[in-house]
Amino acid sequence: LEQATEKKKQKPQKIFALILINLDRFKNINDNMGHKVGDELLRRVAKRLEACVYSNDLVSRIGGDEFAILLDDLPTNAEAKSVIERVNQEFSRSFFIDDNDIYVSLSMGLAFINDLKLKSTEILRNADLALRSARKNDDGYKIFNGRMLKDYKTKANLEADLQVALNENQLFLVYQPMFDLIRRRVAGFEALIRWNHPTQGLISPADFIPIAEESGLIIEIDYWVLKNAAKQLKSWNLRFNKTKNMFVSINLSARNVVLETSASDISACIRKQGIDPENIKLEVTEGVLMNNMRVASSVLSELRSEGFRIQLDDFGTGYSSLSYIQKLPIDSLKIDQSFIRRMDGGKQDEAIVKAILALGAGLNLEVVAEGVETPYQLERLTEMNCDYAQGYLIARPLVTEEVEKRFFIKK
Incomplete structure (x- = not known):
């Protein structure tokens, strides 16, 4: 993420974005089917996410049931939304694990790296605020905006x-x-x-x-x-x-x-x-x-x-x-x-x-x-x-x- 911000400073015309992804109700899967199934599901989720992005993008697991996608050098802002649409389409199919069809829904928060003054921690915060909004409103995904930050600071x-x-x-x-x-x-x-x-x-x-x-x-x-x-x-x-x-x-x-x-x-x-x-x-x-x-x-x-x-x-x-x-x-x-x-x-x-x-x-x-x-x-x-x-x-x-x-x- 810090490398992406440095690239943005060197070439301001380039478009970078961060997507934070949360697996909805993953705890229920762990509790009902066991940690072995849960761990295998996480591995397959990572592979499916990698199939939705380009080779220069980065997919990473950052927590128990949270993933991040760093989109590098996008042609347009709309392409970030296209990535989210591809992810949603991929996850409309079930995962077949241990004779079980497992359907996984996602919540996603998208933040563009536009402000050259932003630190990597602030970019993460912005994507997280968008993710929280998506989870709260059950909207699938949300794009970070200034209102979210204002509400966060007010709270x-x-x-x-x-x-x-x-x-x-x-x-x-x-x-x-x-x-x-x-x-x-x-x-x-x-x-x-x-x-x-x-x-x-x-x-x-x-x-x-x-x-x-x-x-x-x-x-x-x-x-x-x-x-x-x-x-x-x-x-x-x-x-x-x-x-x-x-x-x-x-x-x-x-x-x-x-x-x-x-x-x-x-x-x-x-x-x-x-x-x-x-x-x-x-x-x-x-x-x-x-x-x-x-x-x-x-x-x-x-x-x-x-x-x-x-x-x-x-x-x-x-x-x-x-x-x-x-x-x-x-x-x-x-x-x-x-x-x-x-x-x-x-x-x-x-x-x-x-x-x-x-x-x-x-x-x-x-x-x-x-x-x-x-x-x-x-x-x-x-x-x-x-x-x-x-x-x-x-x-x-x-x-x-x-x-x-x-x-x-x-x-």
């Missing part, structure tokens, strides 16, 4: 700021009430994290939580939320009698769900604040469980044995099936708000909600309806014997002082 800055935010009290919690439709009272609250950035103001969790998950900061954030939500519940219990039997619901990240020490660590964190785990609901999404069912189920079982209640969040949007729900160590389902919103459309749109409620009743699971925004939705959910409702109709997420004024302090 990098936000990640650095997020670490500071954890240390300097820029994060805070808001609480959205969960209304008991049977007893007609607020039964608990979902604790939701917010970030008040010193220069950018309020930053949406949708913007900073994915960054925290990628960087690993999400584990630290999880414990920050657990500690402060439990601490707040303890404070309410000491000051208001009506909160004694209330619960707080807290979202648990994928990283924590697959850590084998999570159950004891989370329990210790909650108990240290003077709260019994029975007053805490932990919310996990379907996708989190399905990505590592065995470990996640084990961790959740341990959490339940500690006294925590487990709630399956965004239910109905992922892998819902009776066969796996029966096996999960959960206590309740939270219907995704997209289904609740459509209830106003009529009986047909209520069918999914009814089915989930019937599933919950059949498995002895409580059911929470999320995203309740209209009186009609609340009325129908009550008639259908839904256990809890949560949404803007009842209350938006509120800061601590507003929660106390609205629900605890006698007027």
Whole structure:
């Protein structure tokens, strides 16, 4: 790559490009067919890639399931795309290994070596950013552009700021009430994290939580939320009698769900604040469980044995099936708000909600309806014997002082 950049400096009119290639779901092949088959597949992938390029181009394996192609002295930019098209065409055919037809899909990131000031590490970074974009959007391949670099730097800055935010009290919690439709009272609250950035103001969790998950900061954030939500519940219990039997619901990240020490660590964190785990609901999404069912189920079982209640969040949007729900160590389902919103459309749109409620009743699971925004939705959910409702109709997420004024302090 450094030689190519030197050639480019000597002859700026020449066109060079770098393609990074990732084998999609290669780990599954290794796990299901064994490392011997996986190693043979990698050898054949390399040969097939070499057949797609010219003799002066370079194909190299740079990681477990990653390859690089350095395109040398292209006639036009379009030729780089032609190489990618040839690669896609070659990989539309299966690999026959040990009596198995193995189909391999690829994600590719292409970066042209245009800027003479770029170092080889920066060219690699650009191709990697294009590759990440291709994998994220499931597009097959992406060509690097300036927007990708701008987004990368923005995320990098936000990640650095997020670490500071954890240390300097820029994060805070808001609480959205969960209304008991049977007893007609607020039964608990979902604790939701917010970030008040010193220069950018309020930053949406949708913007900073994915960054925290990628960087690993999400584990630290999880414990920050657990500690402060439990601490707040303890404070309410000491000051208001009506909160004694209330619960707080807290979202648990994928990283924590697959850590084998999570159950004891989370329990210790909650108990240290003077709260019994029975007053805490932990919310996990379907996708989190399905990505590592065995470990996640084990961790959740341990959490339940500690006294925590487990709630399956965004239910109905992922892998819902009776066969796996029966096996999960959960206590309740939270219907995704997209289904609740459509209830106003009529009986047909209520069918999914009814089915989930019937599933919950059949498995002895409580059911929470999320995203309740209209009186009609609340009325129908009550008639259908839904256990809890949560949404803007009842209350938006509120800061601590507003929660106390609205629900605890006698007027």
